[in-house]
Amino acid sequence: GAVVSQHPSRVICKSGTSVKIECRSLDFQATTMFWYRQFPKQSLMLMATSNEGSKATYEQGVEKDKFLINHASLTLSTLTVTSAHPEDSSFYICSARSGQGLKAGNTIYFGEGSWLTVV
Amino acid sequence: ELKVEQNPLFLSMQEGKNYTIYCNYSTTSDRLYWYRQDPGKSLESLFVLLSNGAVKQEGRLMASLDTKARLSTLHITAAVHDLSATYFCAVLFWSGSEKLVFGKGTKLTVNP
Numbered sequence: 001g002a003v004v005s006q007h008p009s010r011v012i013c014k015s016g017t018s019v020k021i022e023c024r025s026l027d028f029q030a031t032t033m034f035w036y037r038q039f040p041k042q043s044l045m046l047m048a049t050s051n052e053g054s055k056a057t058y059e060q061g062v063e064k065d066k067f068l069i070n071h072a073s074l075t076l077s078t079l080t081v082t083s084a085h086p087e088d089s090s091f092y093i094c095s096a097r098s099g100q101g102l103k104a105g106n107t108i109y110f111g112e113g114s115w116l117t118v119v
Numbered sequence: 120e121l122k123v124e125q126n127p128l129f130l131s132m133q134e135g136k137n138y139t140i141y142c143n144y145s146t147t148s149d150r151l152y153w154y155r156q157d158p159g160k161s162l163e164s165l166f167v168l169l170s171n172g173a174v175k176q177e178g179r180l181m182a183s184l185d186t187k188a189r190l191s192t193l194h195i196t197a198a199v200h201d202l203s204a205t206y207f208c209a210v211l212f213w214s215g216s217e218k219l220v221f222g223k224g225t226k227l228t229v230n231p
Contacts, residue, residue, distance in 0.1 A: 006161075034219050043207065044162075044221045057216040093161055095219065106167050108152060108211075108219060113161040 003027055004096050006111030013118055018082045021114045023094030029074035030096035034108070035067075038091045050077050084118040091115055121146055121212045125222030133230050135197050140225045142191040142208035150211035151191045153182050155204045156224070162207065165193075198229045 005024045013019045023033060031052055036044040048064075050056040050071035058064045068080040077096075081088055093113040122145040132138050142151070150169055154162040166175045168184035168191060175182050179202065181194045191208055209221045 032217055036221075043223045044209075046218060046220060049216045049218060051216070059218075095162075097217075106150070106169060107164060108209075109164065110154070110162040 004030075004094065004109040004111040006094055006114055008114060009112055010115045011117070013084055013116070015085055015118055016083055018080055019084055019116060021079045021081075021092055021094075021116075023077045023079070023096065023111050025075045025096045025098070025109070028096075028098040030077070030098060031074065032097045033071055033077040034095045034097075035069060035077075035079050036093045036095070038093060038113075040091075044093060047079075081116065084116070086118045089116055089118045121210075121214060121218060121220050123208060123210050123220050123222040125208055125225055127225060128223055129226050129228075131228045131230065132195075132198050134199055137197065138195050140193040140195075140206055140208075140227075142193070142210075142222055144189045144191075144210045144220075146212055146214075147186070147189075148210045148212050149186065151184050152209045152211070152219070153180075153191070153193055154207045154209065156207060157204050165206075195227070198227075200229045200231060203227055203229045 007022045033050045035047045038044050047062045048056040048058045048069050050069045052071050052074050056069040071077040094111045095108050097108045124143045153165040156162050166182040171186040173184045179196045184191045205224045205226045207224045212218045
């Protein structure tokens with residue numbers, strides 16, 4: 001079964017509204033979570049790396065004020081797309097890794113993904 | 120710059136044939152991952168390669184890692200239709216923070 005749960009799997013929202021996507025690690029503590037977006041027939045683009053209890057590290061070109069990432073606990077990270085526009089429509093995927101440093105887990109698990117459509 | 124290059128990007132092959140997908144990366148790393156993605160779905164973990172010379176096999180897929188050459192391969196043996204999917208390699212880098220960077224993916228189509 002899934003070890004990383006992402007919710008919602010599909011969401012449609014109106015332009016200008018905000019939408020929150022949750023990513024939960026189900027049976028391990030995820031010190032590090034990665035957030036990606038994927039356009040149709042393209043690869044995964046890393047948006048940010050979030051570490052529990054600290055600010056997320058955003059990739060160049062990703063607006064931190066638009067894509068708010070919160071990693072408040074060891075099992076939950078959220079991505080909030082603020083003031084969404086149609087160009088934000090995409091498939092958003094989170095992934096999680098257990099442990100840190102020398103104790104870091106080797107496997108990185110992916111959530112089921114969230115399809116966001118902004119109308 | 121952290122780069123992961125995968126080739127070929129598209130691969131059409133007949134059932135029963137063998138082929139190899141290549142993954143090159145730009146900077147030192149000791150963790151390389153292979154994933155499979157079916158249309159409209161998320162990623163399924165295939166292999167985690169942690170050290171130079173690592174080789175892992177699962178069914179008709181075998182992955183290897185050469186950290187000195189910064190090269191990983193995913194070899195497909197006697198392909199079957201069920202292997203049709205997009206395959207991604209991803210490399211875990213450290214650059215101020217951890218970054219899992221993906222290649223562009225290889226879309227594999229296995230024809231009967």
